[in-house]
Amino acid sequence: MNRIVFLDIAKAICIILVVVGHYMPDNSPMWYVMLNKVIYTFHMPLFMFVSGYVYIATKKDISYGSFLMKKVKRLMIPYFTTSVIVITIKLLTQDFMLVEHPVTLLSFFEILYLPVAGYFLWFIWALWWMFVILPFFKTKTSRDVLFLVSILLHFIPLEVTSLFCLEQFRGMLVYFMFGIFAFENRWLYYFIVNFKWSKLVCAVLLFISMEVIYFLNMDENINIVLPFIGIWFIIEASKSISKGWGEVNKNSWLMLVSASSYIIYLFHTTFEGITKAMLHRIPFNSGLWYVFVFESITVVLMGVIIPMILHRWVLKKYKITRILFGL
Template identity: 25%
Template sequence: MIKKEIHKPRMHDIDSAKGLAIVLVVFGHLFSNSHYTDNIQNWYMHVHSAIYHFHMPFFMYLSGFVTFFSGHNTMDHRYGRYIKAQSIKLLLPFLLIGVFIVVGKYVVNYYFYIDRVPDTLGEGLLSLVWNTGDSPARFIWYVFVLFVFRAATPLLDTLLKGRVSLILALSLVLFWVTLPPVLFLPRMGTHYFFFILGGVAAIHWERIGRLFDRYCFLFMALFAAICICESLPFSFKEWAFVAGLASVPALHCLMRFPVFSHSRVLNALGNSTYTIYLFNTIFIGLTKLVLSQFLPLEGGGAFAVYTIVLLAAGVCGPLFLRQFVFQRVRILRLFS
């Protein structure tokens, strides 16, 4: 059950960290389909590869931190209401946007090249929740997985009598288990550890915060070294574990520097993370479609233009929607 939420002072370093994380997410989505493989510059491929090893583990760490910090990790008589609220907040947008993406890709593919188009409309809709490894809208997997984590964690907390260390141990085992590509199970397996790690950090923040501050530069140096060595022959899962684990103290303590924790830009992005996550690829895709009609993606100059314009579209487009549409239309506030 969910205990009564305790009102705690807002942690601006968490807001800034969320802002940084969502920019990394958007950057990773800029050229994520195979159609542009031959035109992607080497520098982007290396940066993209490094980012993809840690950006979602770090993002999930922040999600776990916020969930536990808000007191939503334990059970009480209001659990049913909590699940209903989370279903409206997470599952409903997931399904609405998923259906929009599947139908949109299926229709637009008749006129323009679109990546990951389902063979049939029914197959595409089914893949939203079943064969999720082939889902045309798999970029929104985080929303579905976060709902499962928030629903399951209070149950586990009750079953294990509040021993979060046991949940962390179970999540670590789960990380290394190979799960079937249905219901986003592989994503759950490789990210629950980081979600619970964020929860542990929130529970013991007074002590862990001091640890982060004391060894901040050491954590950042270690993380940088790991990112530089990302081309070493290890599996993606192995790199995701090592880089994801190293990113937690490095990026969190970096965001605790006043220049970042008090940054209005990062704080604003952090407060709009959900909207940006849901809609960034839609704006990237539409912008890319328009841009390709005027500027072929050929050479470093064109690639630089694409990178800047698409990044701006992926961040600013959703911000515009949130500010001028979702916040003003009550029924659409679930997207903000």
């Protein structure tokens, strides 16, 4: 249970970072720009790591067809549902409200091979391809080999098409496989699962020092290891939080965020955009730092809270919405 709890906490932290990272107004002060860049050094690799870890930890012996159908229901049907909804909202509002990345009627067709409703939806395509290939690697040895191949695919410069988000799949497979590798190798498994305050301190210090070195020198070699250090940092922080709770509390706000993380990911940019458009109609002086902070907190909160409400009180309530959103 402790393992599950700290992974849920890590997922909750990560989705909050995603929502923050996707809010970057033109008038952002330097400190916010730097915060955004720090988030982008590791947040999606962390999502992939957790996905790979959970996949192998909960892997069941079912047929390939049944497994793939589960992923169609969990990933692709919600992808197309969300894409249609977002494109429709944009078409209805972009003529009189501020809409980033406007769409056309052709966008309804383009979603079959590109995440045109919102670039952030590349994550679903990339995860889909990972689940398509992983069942063919039935042994630990074969998965270790795939991990090595994923490292090569990530670091060797290759020209891969962006259609069906195959480029993102190539770049992110290594973190998904790292999650699998961490679970299947006992020495790394126990390093990740066991919590010690000294490990948290080391993770925090290493993360801060590597981020400082990266942003001072923009050293590409540091950028290679930053995602892995960020993963370790958030995992250790999540274990610290889970240890502090003692008994598992499913109604704590982090666990509620984690439970709604997929719906938050699907809809956060929509509600962020709506909130931002409404705030722009209020005569605030966004050049003032405290006004910017207020706007940022409001936009981010709406990007998290409204999808959570939508998930808990609407989408889970009806059979048709549970089907359309993979619930």
